[in-house]
Amino acid sequence: MTTAPPATPAEASRPAARGPWAPLRPLVLRLHFYAGLLVAPFLLVAAVTGLLYAGSFQAEKLVYDHELTVPAGERELPVSAQVAAARKAHPEGTVTAVRPSPEAGATTRVLLSGVRGVDPGHTLAVFVDPYTGTVRGALEQYGATGALPLRTWIDGLHRDLHLGETGRLYSELAASWLWVIAGGGLVLWFSRRRALRRVRGTSGRRRTLGLHGTVGVWTAAGFLFLSATGLTWSAYAGANIDELRTSMGQATPSVSAAVAGGEHAGHGHAGHGTAGSADGSAEHGVGLDQVLAAARAKGLGDPVEIVPPADADSAYVVRQIQRSWPEKQDSVAVDPATGQVTDELRFADYPVLAKLTRWGIDLHTGSLFGLVNQIALALLALALVLLVLWGYRLWWQRGRGSAFGRPVPRGAWADVPPYLLVPALAAVAVLGWFVPLLGIPLAGFLAVDIVLGEIAHRRGRRGYGGVSGVK
Numbered sequence: 001m002t003t004a005p006p007a008t009p010a011e012a013s014r015p016a017a018r019g020p021w022a023p024l025r026p027l028v029l030r031l032h033f034y035a036g037l038l039v040a041p042f043l044l045v046a047a048v049t050g051l052l053y054a055g056s057f058q059a060e061k062l063v064y065d066h067e068l069t070v071p072a073g074e075r076e077l078p079v080s081a082q083v084a085a086a087r088k089a090h091p092e093g094t095v096t097a098v099r100p101s102p103e104a105g106a107t108t109r110v111l112l113s114g115v116r117g118v119d120p121g122h123t124l125a126v127f128v129d130p131y132t133g134t135v136r137g138a139l140e141q142y143g144a145t146g147a148l149p150l151r152t153w154i155d156g157l158h159r160d161l162h163l164g165e166t167g168r169l170y171s172e173l174a175a176s177w178l179w180v181i182a183g184g185g186l187v188l189w190f191s192r193r194r195a196l197r198r199v200r201g202t203s204g205r206r207r208t209l210g211l212h213g214t215v216g217v218w219t220a221a222g223f224l225f226l227s228a229t230g231l232t233w234s235a236y237a238g239a240n241i242d243e244l245r246t247s248m249g250q251a252t253p254s255v256s257a258a259v260a261g262g263e264h265a266g267h268g269h270a271g272h273g274t275a276g277s278a279d280g281s282a283e284h285g286v287g288l289d290q291v292l293a294a295a296r297a298k299g300l301g302d303p304v305e306i307v308p309p310a311d312a313d314s315a316y317v318v319r320q321i322q323r324s325w326p327e328k329q330d331s332v333a334v335d336p337a338t339g340q341v342t343d344e345l346r347f348a349d350y351p352v353l354a355k356l357t358r359w360g361i362d363l364h365t366g367s368l369f370g371l372v373n374q375i376a377l378a379l380l381a382l383a384l385v386l387l388v389l390w391g392y393r394l395w396w397q398r399g400r401g402s403a404f405g406r407p408v409p410r411g412a413w414a415d416v417p418p419y420l421l422v423p424a425l426a427a428v429a430v431l432g433w434f435v436p437l438l439g440i441p442l443a444g445f446l447a448v449d450i451v452l453g454e455i456a457h458r459r460g461r462r463g464y465g466g467v468s469g470v471k
Contacts, residue, residue: 023416024424025191032184034445037395039177040388046174047388049158051381054366054374056151064148067139072105073131079108079306080288085133086110086126095282095308096123099146099321100292101130102303110282111141122152145323145367168235169437175230176237176438182216182223189213205397212390219383226380229364232357237435250353255331255345257314282308284316285336291316294334294341301328315342323367329358 061068079100087095093112101108108130111123118124118140125141125148128134142152160167192213202210231237245251282288288306295304295318307317319331329347334340350358359368366374416424432439 024420025188027416028184028187032181032188035177035181035184036388036391038441038445039173039181040391042170042174043178043181043384044388045161046158046171047381047384049154051378051385052154053151053158054378054381056154057366057374058371060148060151063150064139067127067137067148068107069105070107070129070131070134070136076101076130077133078289079292080283081133082108082128082130083110083282083288085135086128089135090115090124090126090138092116093118093124097308098282098288098306100302100304100306106130107136109141109146144321145365146321165235171230172234172237173437173441175227175234176435177441178230179224179227180438182220182227185213185216186220189217205394208390208393208397212387212394215383215390216387219380219387222376222380223384225360226364229360231435232361234437236437240434245353245357248353250351252354252357253345253350255317255319255333256343257310257317257333259313259315259335259337259342282306284309286339290339291318291334291336294318294339295332298330298332298341298344300330300332303328309336320347323362324370325368327358327362327368 079098082100083095083098087110090110090112093115095110096113097111099109099111107127110126110128112118112126113123115124119142122140122142124138125146126138127136129136139148140152141148142155147155156162159171161170232241242251292304292306295306300318300320303321305319305321307319309316315333315335317331317333320328322328327347329350331345332341333343335342347355347358362368363373364377366377369376428442429439432442
């Protein structure tokens with residue numbers, strides 16, 4: 001919810017509901033106004049690109065149908081034979097993972113790294129018909145969810161505007177301020193008298209404000225969620241969150257792929273630091289088929305990903321990769337010399353915060369509940385677009401004559417009693433340190449505001465337009 005201005009004189013004649021937090025309302029109003037005004041462009045970009053991303057999952061299925069699906073057959077070839085077919089068509093690079101066909105009519109993906117022309121952070125996914133061994137095509141793939149070029153491009157647009165690490169600042173800034181703006185909007189809406197919240201029967205600025213507030217209230221919980229989960233993998237706040245989780249023993253665990261040092265020398269392992277065997281395939285020791293069978297015996301159902309040993313002292317890792325509900329995230333390590341499972345990790349044993357982080361990210365990206373999840377995200381993104389536009393319209397409508405978009409008067413903090421102001425400032429300082437792209441812009445705004453206030457004071461005007469503060 002953005003840029004909601006204060007009440008008009010007619011509205012101000014009917015006081016807002018009073019309560020223990022009423023003195024904070026003018027301060028929240030000023031923060032909501034300026035935060036919305038300045039951050040709204042970033043929120044608008046995030047909302048539009050998020051709307052595109054919500055639809056990219058279904059678009060991907062249509063655009064890449066030939067690579068993703070095949071006519072269902074009666075019997076699948078061994079995984080090793082499918083990999084061999086992929087390597088015959090694409091001998092370049094090294095096999096870094098294999099994703100066997102997860103269901104009838106779906107292709108197997110053989111993932112290659114070190115392929116010329118492919119982004120170093122991506123892999124080349126070779127799609128193989130699991131029934132015939134026919135290669136259906138090859139596409140660049142990104143991330144754990146297996147995003148193909150269309151979704152990868154939209155994801156990059158939403159994440160960093162294709163500007164790299166510098167571009168990530170835009171999305172982190174939006175996530176850092178979204179919860180502040182949404183929370184402030186809730187406070188302002190519920191502190192208004194019920195009669196002032198109506199939409200029906202109103203017109204002009206009152207109607208815009210009613211629409212802005214009503215839609216904002218109904219979607220605020222979604223915005224708070226998107227803000228919190230978006231920060232979990234942001235550059236700066238995300239690093240602080242990871243550090244906090246680690247200090248609390250709540251980091252996401254991983255299965256151990258280590259085996260006895262030197263024990264498997266001579267069993268066809270690749271050199272240190274290189275996944276796969278000497279020819280760049282995924283075959284090691286007992287081979288892919290026996291490794292997959294060992295994982296199946298431990299209850300790892302589809303979809304799974306098989307990762308070859310990284311070096312002579314490592315095991316295969318087989319992990320479930322289902323991000324939809326119910327999630328499948330179990331993993332095992334399999335000794336390439338014996339085909340025996342050497343370590344197991346169950347998602348049920350994850351720390352609580354690790355589980356919540358996983359669910360939160362998958363819900364944020366539209367994976368957790370599939371199409372329903374994606375529709376909900378699209379509606380939230382559309383609501384945010386409307387709220388930003390309504391917010392700017394309110395700013396426009398607040399002007400009088402030549403006073404277009406008059407800002408909210410300063411001085412509201414002076415009306416806040418110390419027993420509320422001091423804890424609030426302490427909380428803001430802590431949050432500003434933990435979420436830098438909230439704290440740094442806020443400090444900058446306060447510095448500029450203080451300077452402008454001092455200039456106005458020296459000129460004999462305490463506030464804008466001769467207004468001494470919001471009462």
